[in-house]
Amino acid sequence: MKIEIWSDIACPWCYIGKRRFEDALDGFAHKDDVDVQWRSFQLDPNLPDHFDGTETEYLSQMKGMPAAQVRQMFDHVTQQAAAVGLNYDFDSIVVANSFTAHRFLHFAKTHGLMSQAKEALLSGHFEKGRDIGDIDYLAEVGREIGLDPDEVRRVLATDEYSDEVRSDISEARSLGANGVPFFVIDRKYGISGAQPAEVFTQALETAWDEGQKLTVLAGTPQSAGSDSTEEFADGAVCGPDGCN
Template identity: 75%
Template sequence: MRIEIWSDIACPWCFIGKRRFETALDGFAHKDDVEVEWRSYQLDPSLPDHYAGTETEYLSQAKGMPADQVRQMFDHVTQQAAGEGLDYDFDAIVVANSFTAHRFLHLAKTHGVMNQVKEELLSGHFEKGRNIGDVDYLAAVAQTVGIDDDETRRVLSSDEYTAEVKADIAEAQALGATGVPFFVINRKYGISGAQSPEVFAQALETAWDESQNLTVLAGAGSGADDATSDKGDDETFRDGAVCGPEGCD
């Protein structure tokens, strides 16, 4: 079973959603048969590489909200994060464009360590006050997961993986995502937002059960009623010759 998760490193609900999804996945009986793939998304592509103000100032200006209202929102999100074992510090957040970090995540994917890097970047941004737009920080993260420092700096000084990040964003929009986190299971079920572990668990069970049941579109097999015998020659699906335990038609 394949699960794709679109998220932005600068999205507080994405880290909370990651934890809640992981809680559900840990309790899923078939978790070893689940492939999780992180996909890129940007909430604010227009954000400069480095914003001089605080997170409160940025959101107040970007959303046209009073600073007090922004801080109340931060308090609520911080409480929700704490419930998942996360220690958010909005006062320490370094506001930066996340595009370079998303390119770095695609580099990490080629090394098979995308999930580890995703975790570190989210924690660095929301819990540790690290600058996700700083190449030195990204290179330091790379070294902790075994990616060569020179390779990281070479990639991030170029435009490598730019097309991949943009393709992820375009695909999310094509799928109807209007925000993140956005979870897609087997390209059939979409889950928007940092839902509860119970919601994720139910979605996993539903998708798994469905994936184990085959819908036969044509031909019930030898000895079955001919469901298409009265249909015209222009029907797309018709019974065909088959081989079974008793021999072949």
């Protein structure tokens, strides 16, 4: 079974969804037969390399969201993150474009280390206030997971893996994903948003048992492109205008 997960490093629900999915996968009887592949997505491709301000200021100034609404959203997301063992610190987040970090993830993938890199960057961004747009930081993460930091710097000083990132984003759009996280099982079942672990468990078991039979797993199906993927509705998701 192949599960592709489209997500953005700058998406708070993506990290929560990762934890919930991992909880479900850990209890899945066939987990050793599951191939998890991380795919790139950008919530805000037009974000400058760095924004000189806080995450609250960015959403307020650039997205037109009232500061009080932003803080309320952050409080809610922080509580949900804590429930899965994550310690979010929105006040310390460095607001940076995630494209370079996605290129780093694709480079890590060539060494079989994309999952480790993904975890490190999400934690760095949301829990530790690290700068995901800084090549020196990405080289540091590379060293920590077993990559040559000098090679990381060389790759990221070029445009290598840019096409791979753009291809992932384009493919997500073709499948009907307008927000992330977005999970696709065997190009047949789609799960939108950071659903509860129980929903992921149901999806894994149903997809395994049903084989090639197309089944609506939960919610109201929505078209997800030419691959006839069915999508779960109403999961918590981040989109271009913010997170719910």
